[in-house]
Amino acid sequence: MNTALLLMQVAAALGAGDLHTIQYSGSGFTYVFGQSYQPGGAYPKFRLTYTRAIDFDARASREQVTRTQFEEPPRGGGNQPLYREVTGATLSTDATPWGAGTVTLTPHGFVNAALANAATVRTVRTGGRTLTVVSFTGHRGFKVEGYVNAQHLIERIDTWVQNPILGETRIETTYADYRPVAGITFPMRIVQRQGGFPTLELTVSDVRPNATVDIPAPAPAVPARAEGHRIADGVWYLTGAPEPNSQLVEMRDYAVLIESSISEARAAANIAEARRLVPGKPIRYHVNSHHHADHAGGLRAYVSAGITLVTHEMNRRLYERPGLATAGTVWVKDRYVLDDGSRRLEIHHVPNGHAANLLMSYLPRERLLMVTDVFNDFGEPRPNDPPPGLVSPYYAALGERIRALKLDVERIAPSHGRDVVPAERLRKALEGTVQSPLRGRSGSL
């Protein structure tokens, strides 16, 4: 098969030749990757309105997303339970890590990249049809494969990225219901899956070829850093970037770091700061609160430093396969206690809707609780703050667990937060009726 001829036929079928920019909008569902309720499970689902602008010549993209609560009862992360909508934008340019690769995962971006990158072709039989698979190595060495049908339209585009928790992860995007729109042919149905679970289900309602688009440069990545400040004798709150924060506890002969961090760079900054604050004692343990991407992305740094992982036993399959757990890993079910006579550190499982495997850490003598996601405190309003009189079911689960364990909490060090706060903040947040955002809305599902 003549590859160049095939790609010219695809470009002609799509109307890609004179397409420099595009803006398209629609609605459907989005799922927040890396925020599943169960380790290894599907990502939490949200209702979605969506607008994307692409500048093919500049290889830049901006996705604007508005999310509202869908799960009832709330299950998993992604800032659930959402009592109001959340808007956000994802910018991809040559300056961002995955960058221009995202443009290559669209049909019109794919065919132009294939023409520029020495593509090869093969045929596959699938579902009783023959499809032509176009493969090339694109931006920054990413392998990309597109499945072309008999009408020379691209039905599916795959790529593979390295994920710090999952290892090599496939991103699969399918395109269907192609229609002619203002001189091009565009898919009105777009579905994306990452690591085997859906992340996007979009029905396109508006397509504007060669629209005027203005895609700003993304903010530069924040360098990782960690600074400890003392919150009790031999206990530090490690603030810094990127979020979330960690905590450091000094025992008689060793130290314990709590929270595995969003990235290996932040984890390494935490480890360096712990060594500075507690010189001469090894960091023997680190406590991984749960499997979410912003709390487990740094795990490999602890493995490299020879620090023993303490995590919930539900994470065994997820962590053992990519080598994030070692033979010495402490698999916690309900409770694990470190007590060397100088200090007692209790690690407790918290049954709750955010993550089935969540662990919190408690220092009984200091009456200090270290916890994340079922209590956060940034000192400013958040979309998961319930209206006055209502209580988030995630917070309620924490309150119930504290009561059941009879913990005498005076202060809380939330990993998503700025500082240690009085436990009174949690008590206040638990005054009212426990109610999820969608409960009582008849017909909303």
Ligand SMILES: [Zn+2]
């Ligand atoms: Zn979480």
